[in-house]
Amino acid sequence: AGFYRTKARNIKQISRLLVDCHGGQVPPDKEALLQLPGVGPKTANLTLNLGFGIEAICVDTHVHRISNRLGWVSTTTPLQTEKALEVIMPKKYWISLNELLVTFGQRICQPVSPWCSRCPLADQCPRHKVFRTR
Known part of the structure; x- marks a missing residue:
């Protein structure tokens, strides 16, 4: 599958998981974020930074x-x-x-x-x- 298809599939899966497992909220926890499909350390840390103001180093x-x-x-x-x-x-x-x-x-x-x-x-x-x- 193309890159955009993989991203779209991950977004749909993440949306479902957030509703089903996290009360529709993005969790402010690195380990929980890393369990989401397509989310690696950089994305998890960036989410903590920008979404929650939690200190984490985003390495790209x-x-x-x-x-x-x-x-x-x-x-x-x-x-x-x-x-x-x-x-x-x-x-x-x-x-x-x-x-x-x-x-x-x-x-x-x-x-x-x-x-x-x-x-x-x-x-x-x-x-x-x-x-x-x-």
Whole structure:
């Protein structure tokens, strides 16, 4: 099935599960969210952040790449990055971290040929695994 069909099927299943098992409400609990079809750690954490104001670190491709590039972590998977950041990052920054690093990753610290010449962190960045810059 196509990506959109899988997403649509998951949304229908999630809707039914929320009504049947959670009183029609989205649960404010990571483990409960992870039991929903198609919901992984990033989506669960983002739901906790945006839906409930609960601190959780949302690690997408940008957060994973930039955290490694800046030398904050040395990990190979987003889940490892999440766990490592939970140890070193003060909890008060967990909610804003995703939004800040996603925007930074889209505009400056891109996966290939990042804009190091425009980066306010360039003089502090070890540029892990950066082979070409602009």
